[in-house]
Amino acid sequence: MSGPRPLQLAAHFDSLKPIREFILESAHSAGLGQESSGELLLAVDEAATNIIMHGCPQGGCTIELEFRSYPDACVVHIRDDAPLFDPTALDDPDLHIPPMERDTPGGFGVYLFKHLVDEASYRTTPDGRNELTLLKRIS
């Protein structure tokens, strides 16, 4: 197991660029392929965006990203101190409804991060924070 030092940033849209750079650099160092790296990048961006938009819209929260590299997988732990919420428990949007027929195109962010990784799991950390764990296998 290896990985860079965890990244801590304010839960703000300005943090998405350094979050994306952190994931891309970490995935490259871990040897994750281009397609898988792109999928993991999008998944983490959507998870972080969800925290910024829905978990802590008033600001003042911190997002922590920990990237772990294993021989067969990359794992990203995304922790935040917003009110406790399990995004993996949300139902998927019904993709049989043409998106343009929907009044509001909601639910796609969570759908994306759940479906672009091999495993997505949630827990509350011992110190009372949200922790979303995304696993992408190295094929």
Next chain:
Amino acid sequence: MDSNLRIAVFNEKGIVPVTVVHLTGVLDWKTHQNFEDKAFEAIAAGADNLLIDMGGVDFMGSAGIRALHAIARRIRTAGPGGATGRMALLNPSEAAMRVLKTVGLDSYFGVHDNLAEALKSF
């Protein structure tokens, strides 16, 4: 990866006039509103055939879905007398196509590989 989105709007003449909205950069929650605003301006100015050129999109998240949704709903009544306008996508980058395919939008919009083919589709 630049965190900005550059937007160029210009007109092409195919079988009918087509307004091309060319995107370069990052389409996320910081930039999607600017994309929507530029497309809405074009529609308000009379554009009823919109071609969104996504070849230069370095990164796209679910905000891109929201923007395409909003523009597509607006264009539906953009034709003369409220008739249906049309919208298609040109050459989506790998990053854009990843989102479109994952949520099934690639089969909803017309997606074209080159400008000439796209212009003929209107």
